[in-house]
Amino acid sequence: MSVIVITGANGEIGHSLVEYLAERGEKIVALDLKPMSDELSAKCEKVFIGDILDTSILEELESYDIKGIYHLAALLSTTAEKFPDLAQKVNVEGTHQLLHIAQKVGKRRNVPVKFLFPSTIAVYGIPTLEQKMQAAAIHEDQFLTPMTMYGVNKLYCEHLGRYFADRYKQLSHDKESGFIDFRAVRFPGLISAFTVPSGGTSDYGPEMIHCAAQNKHYNCFVRPDTQIPFMAMPDGVRALVELAHAPLQKLTRKVYNIGAFAPTAEEFYHLVQKAFPGASVAFEPDVRRQGIVDSWCADVVDTAAQNDWGWKAEYDFERTFFEYVVPNIKQRYA
């Protein structure tokens, strides 16, 4: 029985991804630091509660016939900036350890293990706000000088994945590369109606929505003119799975931008007002978090994903609010 491993399964994306794959009959082996609900655990064949750095768990994982790995476990941007040394361990060493497991399983089964990696627009680091607004939407190979530990970690892991896939132990006599099929998307900020984000720096968007839905006041930590790309969670999960299923020969790169919509914080506020009339929001920029968001791109060019594997967001900004967020979030907080 071949399985799909999901690390960070108890997180925002993990919740949606476990449901999505379980509904499609996949056998899931989950791993997370934090205990998962009974409901979510019931959708998995096996759940490991523990650290991605725990070698005894990784050894157990290795015994499974793993066909794919969605490696979601990570510290997000704000948390990683508070604890950069821990972020290095979890985000980089955790990914390195898991690539080793994938390598060994791929070699044992003689079938490459698909390794899906959720990278981020935080790998971009645009020096000034003027340059950011001038550049507007950017390609995968522009401005790759991240200004946060999180962005540095993710950019390095993109390269690590490429190295393991194509060049691992390239000077050894035995064949060691080709046992991992590494693929990555650079996610924009994701908006979920079911889970509340924490530890990210794009959290102001989803936080504004979740506060409005609960009639709570929200102090937005960026300026109204702040612009970065966002995406509805169902599109984010679908993107990962569609990339996993794309024929390898069609892929011209290992790491793809994926876009949906790119509102300013003020436009976010206007739509929140429309969805939840009377929503109370004040803009109180936090200088340091503002600086991080200002270094991220205003939008992305995702033509490579469109051309190579048919990527297309199904949820635009309005549809995200009125067909996905509002009905589900009202039920959540009822």
Ligand SMILES: NC(=O)c1ccc[n+]([C@@H]2O[C@H](COP(=O)([O-])OP(=O)(O)OC[C@H]3O[C@@H](n4cnc5c(N)ncnc54)[C@H](O)[C@@H]3O)[C@@H](O)[C@H]2O)c1
């Ligand atoms: N949510 C977004 O907007 C977004 C955007 C870009 C990229 N991503 C990436 O997608 C992935 C998932 O993001 P998310 O939003 O679900 O984050 P999240 O914080 O909700 O989930 C991460 C999960 O990883 C787990 N985890 C953390 N450290 C761990 C460790 N040492 N061992 C095992 N598990 C550990 C946490 O308990 C958590 O459940 C991350 O890699 C993140 O960098 C997310």
